[in-house]
Amino acid sequence: MGLPPMVRLNSTDSKLDQSQVGGIDQKTFHALWGRKTGGSFDHRAKIIALFRAAMPGNHEWLPSDLIDEVVSRDLTNRQLNQATQWVQFQHQTRTLTQHVVFKKERALGGKSIPQGHSGAVYFQKVDASGNVDYKPETDGQDDFHDELRAAFRAGGNHAAVVSALKSVAVKSLWDGKSAFSNAFHKRVYWRARTGEYAGGLTNFMREDVKPASSRLPAT
Incomplete structure (x- = not known):
């Protein structure tokens, strides 16, 4: 199973405002990550659940609550033309x-x-x-x-x-x-x-x- 679309912000474009998956850009992703519904981070919990389901039964060496920070670093680095693939790094680095x-x-x-x-x-x-x-x-x-x-x-x-x-x-x-x-x-x-x-x-x-x-x- 691959990464959920909302986490897979890995377009080849170096400009941050052009990096979208399923209509979700980094700004929207960050807003959803921090949004509370009825006092709970429902969007964040859903994203984390989908991320864990991409490789069930595995421990992430970069904890799943870092997803927003990982996405931000990935996109920022690509703005600087640094092909770092931090999102894939977090996904693949599991035990x-x-x-x-x-x-x-x-x-x-x-x-x-x-x-x-x-x-x-x-x-x-x-x-x-x-x-x-x-x-x-x-x-x-x-x-x-x-x-x-x-x-x-x-x-x-x-x-x-x-x-x-x-x-x-x-x-x-x-x-x-x-x-x-x-x-x-x-x-x-x-x-x-x-x-x-x-x-x-x-x-x-x-x-x-x-x-x-x-x-x-x-x-």
């Missing part, structure tokens, strides 16, 4: 979400429970009636996303942004090999590509996992 596992952990009963991005690590809970639920383990996710946003905003070109993203990855993400403080808790589960929950490190590694940082583009 399977279940591979985004943090070095961060919490302890329970002398065992480790890794933390990760939403959709990666879960803790199995069973109530008195035997009903099973899976609680996302996401401590550290907000800080991780803040650092990714800062990496984009501080980088003036693709190489600088990729370098900064890799630094964030090395700092925050588990490499798939290093030991945690203790053995994993028996109720730690990973979200498989099929959407099923799989317990144990063996099941996680069976997904042919590589460190998430290795999936970033080369500088």
Whole structure:
């Protein structure tokens, strides 16, 4: 599935006022992005949902709430005759979400429970009636996303942004090999590509996992 039309502002014209897709130019796009309906950013939420649906099950290294900034930078750079393709960069720079596992952990009963991005690590809970639920383990996710946003905003070109993203990855993400403080808790589960929950490190590694940082583009 490709990018939604409202995000695909990638005409070959260098003039900002000539860059339109489906009648939407950058000025209109920005207005829709910031418009509230009934107190909610309905247009923004729709754009983000369509963007995520273009590559479902993947984590964006440039968070989706940066879309407006990415579109603006893309068009501004092309006004200066710089063919940077920032929109495509944001679209293509993604990693399977279940591979985004943090070095961060919490302890329970002398065992480790890794933390990760939403959709990666879960803790199995069973109530008195035997009903099973899976609680996302996401401590550290907000800080991780803040650092990714800062990496984009501080980088003036693709190489600088990729370098900064890799630094964030090395700092925050588990490499798939290093030991945690203790053995994993028996109720730690990973979200498989099929959407099923799989317990144990063996099941996680069976997904042919590589460190998430290795999936970033080369500088």
